[in-house]
Every structure is written in C-alpha cells, then in structure tokens.
Amino acid sequence: MNADSGQGQLFRSYLSGRTAVYAMALGSAAAFTLGAWQTDPLIMMGGPAGVVAVVVAIAWFTADSKAALNFYWGFANSVGLTYANSIELLPLTPLLGAGDRRHVEHWIYGRLPGGLSGGIGQLVWERIERGSNGRKGVADRNRFTICTVDLEASLPLFHGVFLHPRRGLFAPYPDWLASTPTRTLEVESSRFGERYELRVATDQDEIMLRRLLSPTLVSWLANHPLAPGFELKAGTLCAFVPQALEDGGNLTAMIDATTHLAGRVLAQVQEEQARVA
Amino acid sequence: MTAVYVVLAVLALVALWTVLAYNALVKSRNKVDEAWSGIDVQLKRRHDLVPNLVESVKGYATHERETLQQVTVARLAAVEAEEPAAVERAEARLTSALGGIHALAEAYPQLQASESFQRLQAELAAIENEIQAARRIYNSNVEHYNTRTQQFPTVLIAGSMSFAPRDFFEVETPAERGVPQVAF
Numbered sequence: 001m002n003a004d005s006g007q008g009q010l011f012r013s014y015l016s017g018r019t020a021v022y023a024m025a026l027g028s029a030a031a032f033t034l035g036a037w038q039t040d041p042l043i044m045m046g047g048p049a050g051v052v053a054v055v056v057a058i059a060w061f062t063a064d065s066k067a068a069l070n071f072y073w074g075f076a077n078s079v080g081l082t083y084a085n086s087i088e089l090l091p092l093t094p095l096l097g098a099g100d101r102r103h104v105e106h107w108i109y110g111r112l113p114g115g116l117s118g119g120i121g122q123l124v125w126e127r128i129e130r131g132s133n134g135r136k137g138v139a140d141r142n143r144f145t146i147c148t149v150d151l152e153a154s155l156p157l158f159h160g161v162f163l164h165p166r167r168g169l170f171a172p173y174p175d176w177l178a179s180t181p182t183r184t185l186e187v188e189s190s191r192f193g194e195r196y197e198l199r200v201a202t203d204q205d206e207i208m209l210r211r212l213l214s215p216t217l218v219s220w221l222a223n224h225p226l227a228p229g230f231e232l233k234a235g236t237l238c239a240f241v242p243q244a245l246e247d248g249g250n251l252t253a254m255i256d257a258t259t260h261l262a263g264r265v266l267a268q269v270q271e272e273q274a275r276v277a
Numbered sequence: 278m279t280a281v282y283v284v285l286a287v288l289a290l291v292a293l294w295t296v297l298a299y300n301a302l303v304k305s306r307n308k309v310d311e312a313w314s315g316i317d318v319q320l321k322r323r324h325d326l327v328p329n330l331v332e333s334v335k336g337y338a339t340h341e342r343e344t345l346q347q348v349t350v351a352r353l354a355a356v357e358a359e360e361p362a363a364v365e366r367a368e369a370r371l372t373s374a375l376g377g378i379h380a381l382a383e384a385y386p387q388l389q390a391s392e393s394f395q396r397l398q399a400e401l402a403a404i405e406n407e408i409q410a411a412r413r414i415y416n417s418n419v420e421h422y423n424t425r426t427q428q429f430p431t432v433l434i435a436g437s438m439s440f441a442p443r444d445f446f447e448v449e450t451p452a453e454r455g456v457p458q459v460a461f
Contacts, residue, residue, distance in 0.1 A: 188308060188311040188312045188314070188315045188414060188418070189308075189312065189414040189417065189418065190305065190308045190417060190418045190421040190422075191414075191417050191418075191421070192414075193308070214407055214410070215315055215319065215407050215408075215410035215411035215413075215414055216406055216407055216409075216410040218410070218414060219410040219413050219414055220410075222414075222417075
C-alpha cells in the first residue's frame, strides 16, 4: 500500500460522476455559445476542449489527494496512531525551523512503539526570496519525511547533535544549518563518513556524544537502508530522510529507526544518571 | 609558447591530482588507525570486566580453579598483545576461556542465579556486541583503504610512498568459524 493506491479507481469514479459530467456538458455548451456569440471559431472549438481538460485535471488532483488521505488515515489506524491532515510543529530543532515557511502534511501522532510520544509526517519547507522584479516568491520547496520523539530527559546531556546525510556538490536542497553555529566532528567509520556529516552545537559535550555514537550505533547507521539523519536538540529527537516516503513499509521502517535511535539516547541518559548516582 | 603553457597546465593538474590522491590515502589510513583504536577501547573494557567476573565466580565455584586460571592467563596475554595479529590470537583465546565460565554457570545454579554474575554477564554481552561492531567498522575501513591503494592510478602513489595494505581483524574462535550443521 502507498499514497497512490486506489488513485486510478477514484479518478475514474470522479470523472464518471454526475458533477463532472454536468460540469463538462454545461461548461462546453457555455464555451460554445460564447464562441458563437463572439463569432470566433477558435473559442467554439477550443473552449469546450479547455473545459473538459480543466474538469479532468480537477478530478485527477482530487483523486490524488483523496487517495493519499485514505492511505495515511489507514496507515495511522494500522499502527495505532492518530491522523491529522496538516499541522505546524514548533521549531525545536533546526530542521523543524528550516526555511521561511513550513508545515507538516499527513501528520500521524501518538504513542510510538516503546511507549514514546511522537509522530511522523511529511515536512514541507520553503525558502522565500525576492526576485529580479522585486516581488517575493518561493525560491525552493523541499519535502522531507520526519519522525519526531519527545526526549525531555536528553535535554541536559545533548544540546545539539545534527547528523545529516552528506550533501555533496550538487545537493538538491539547501543547507538549513548554515546559519546555526556548529562544529564538525569525524567518526572512525569511513562508510559512515561517506554517508553522513556530523555537526554539533558549540556547547555540546563531545565525550557524551562519543559515548552515544558507540560502534554498534555507528555501524547500524552506516548500513541502514533508509540512511536516516537525525537532529537532537531541546529534548526532541527528529529523525528524517530528505525525500517523501509514501508507502507503508518505508514509513514503518522510519518509525522503527526513530524509536531505535530514541532507545539509544535514553539508554545513554540512564547510564549517565547511574554514573552520577 | 602555447605548447609550453599546455605542458605547464598539464603538470599543474598532475601535481594537484597527486596532492589530492595522497591526502585521500592518508585520510583513509588514519581512519583505519582510528577504527583500530575503537576496537582497542572495547577490548580494554572487556579486559577490565574479566577480573570482576572471575571474582564473582570464585565465590560459588571454588573447585574450578583450572577454568578460572585459564581465563586469568588468557586475559593477561590479551592485555599484553600489541600487534593486530597477536591481539587477534590472544582475544580468540580469551573468548574461548570465557566460554568456560559460561559453561560453569550451567553447572552451578546458585552462580547462575547470582544478581552480580547476571549483571556482569549482561555487561560482557553488551561489550562483545560493541567489539563485533567495532570490528565491522575496522574491517570496512581496511577494505576501503586497501581498495584505494590497489586501484589505478592511486596504486602509483600508494606503491611509491609505502602505503602498505592492512590485514582484516578477526577474533572468532575456531568454534565460531565452523559451519553450523543443520539437520532436517
């Protein structure tokens, strides 16, 4: 199952529905009459064709969004979570505050496996720039799949850990961390280094981070099929992939990856608390 | 004159490539060393845990001096080993000796029920997982480095600047190395 499942069937049912048929018939007749009144054969021929094209396009987009809604709603039910169509999240980590305008589509939230509170959805963030004509417009629009978990207990130990997929020279999305003061760290694994870029807040305790990035976690991240990045800041873990995951298998894998990461962070927190005690 | 410029440009490109390739090889070799340190850290954690484990066993299995002696000797050899090949052998021996302690636990139910022994066993299992992961990272880095040193044209630099290939690290005991027999 994915977000396109049932789209074709819905499209056909919309197109053969009474509304679409009436819209096409009345719209075409109106366009033809207008063309006749104007004595313009182009409107008489092209008008009805234009009306049909518009109705088909509307039916297509409606079917697309309805199919996505059905899929995400069904997925939320199947994993025992709640579906919310579109929301805005607090910008607790740099990614959650990326760009000039952002919202989360198909937000699914509740108690994730392991009892942690969190959610998964499609983060859409845009950068607004002033064009050569002086008008503001969308410079780029980016769609990421994110999965967040509340980890308040991590707040004293982790002030800012940002593990991002390595962007390379021709990255398809801008660096949203560019304006955040960070320093880059290296991890011993070559494979991990090829895949990820690790940046931390300037006040992040490096020893704490090295303890978190144990060989098992480094090896797990270096070989994970989704190559998820994550940000850990302000008591929030935000795992992400820089693409829209729109099928049940990948969304489940994303939730599992996030809860695995959260489990490691919590284990590290408990270990530190025991060390202090 | 144009020919001179062309030759100079080609020489400059070759020099630039040499510097970049050399730096990449150095970086790759350093990653191997760094990953080796990662293994070393985890092995040291295991070495530090073994005396506690031996002590906890001593209280319950006083007649098993030989097994405990084997573990102590194997640990000492593992601590003293430095070269990767020697470390590999010593760690395999220690793993094998620790297997003796696991077997002891089955013969002494009180030992198996002991809370401190269970905690140490769990800690040992976690460390062994970390050792396995550190080993995977090291071997992956070695593969990466060896491939670089053997690929053309970096092989020209690796050969002339003594970037010797590295060995993989394997700590399996002979028992682990064996192919499991599955009977249907």
